[in-house]
Amino acid sequence: MCYFAINVGVRGGEIDAKSRTPQKLDYYSISTDAGRAADVVIETAEKLAALNPTEELTLFLGDLERGKLSPLDGEWKFLFATAADLTFGKNSARGHAKVKNVVDASRGRIIRITNVVDFAPYHVVGDDTIVEEPALRRLSIVIAAKAVGKSRLDMRFRCARADLTKFFSWKRRWSLYIPVPAPFIRVIVLISRIFRFGGETEKVISKAYFGVLYLDNQLRIHRTGEDNLFVQVKEDAWSEARLLLV
Template identity: 30%
Template sequence: MPYIDASTRTHLPASRSVGSMLDSPDTDEKFRNCIYASDDTLNLLRDELKARLISLIRQSRQLSETRERARAIESAEDERAGHDEKARHSRWYGVKLLGRIARKLVSRRRKAEKSSGIVDSDSLRQVTLQLGEAGERILDLCSQLSSLNPTQRPALGFANYGDVPPSNSSLDGEWKLIFTTASDASFPETEKRGVATTSQVVDAEAGTFTNVVDFERGKLKGFRVVVDGTPLNDTDVGLSFRGVRLLRRSRFPRLFGDIYLRIPSGLIRRLSRSSKSKEPYLRLKYIDDSMRIHVSNTGNFFVHTRTDHNLPSVYIALSDLRETAFKPPVPTTPVTALKLSQSSMSGFT
């Protein structure tokens, strides 16, 4: 279908595919200057960008899993070497000493890798510098999708904002987190808790975001973080922490079952006034019937997909993209289930 270049007012060839348009080096300029003849063309562009985004996240995740398996093999070999060294303690003192030195060096290296996964950036520029090439490509796709956002007023209907009923809210429903640049919103797989799944339930009528984290095994089954949302304008939603519910696996659920911790609203207001930072909020950059992209007030990106759509179930975090495009990524910083930072509010939300 033909489209018009707004800068020259000339008709451009209709034979060019969506993929060739996106691969062109002046893609950003085209996004600013092209007036598309129909909504079908825009939908094709959105679908192509979303497919590329999900594919890139999936590839990055596969490489992350490969790196994790390699680390597990290395750890097992170190453990076996340690047992052998202990058995030869009396006769091989020199070997034992060298082994201790080697383990200390490995430990220091791992600590350095973990510390490098911490994000202390509040700007997109600083975040992209830490992401590497693969992460920059993901954020570039997010930016292109944002320029094609089909929902101009995404906050409408949430908590009756704009006098629109909650049933018409674009936010309402269950969402799965598939990508984030916030290191404290990621839960890497560990031997004790297994695989962690993260999702979010948005209740537009109640005006709440419930961040859902479930663990495969361990005494802590998961937890739920409830956050109140208040629309500030058509795209921004202010966030206020309400409470957290800890779900525990126990033989005696009545005695050692779930725990609910609630913070009084007055205390939240006092903490907000005493804090030098702004109150947390999210800015909706893109939302349609299957995908949502938003940025937190700390500059972190979050990509969600609706759970009732047939989109790939993938998840990748900032630290999984550390070493540029498609090199084995550095392991992420461990996060405990009880760590409730600002990303617990603006992270999954």
């Protein structure tokens, strides 16, 4: 996975100024090699979609008794994404972070999905790596999802939890809960405004959903309503992917 510095919000280029939806990353803006590598990943994902081994990707999703048997259930780590709002790196203005998606498929008709961003306890200044606990330690977005057909989930963003390490100038661990009546990117913008990273308030609310293109016990590929592609893996099932995880 390649990283490049990007700020939060419209000013940073993650959100389209008109549609207020997540922008797609232009990997060629990093380098020609990065762009070509991203093209290979996207092309491979499209080919895998045609070979999807799971006929009913939403099987057992929301089943109180058999939900844990759902092929979507469990913890998924981000391996690749075209969406700018989920790009983090040690040289990024937002810091280095690991991103995962946790699906709880056994909660009834409405499934709970949690996007978790864990920020690393260091940042880079020039050529130096400075170890310092970040003000924002973890950001969790809770999503209510509902299966629509065999491969699509409609989503409604419920709330965000920001785990912080400072209260103004005092070092103190505390959590801030924020109701979310809109897509995930709105919360990122709101949190970033609190910490003065820049950004603007979203005005247009788009319907959130994703369609699963490929799914097995190791790999998951899906595309969102904004036409962003995501590749995720189960770390405990695919050891070879661990070195590549975001």
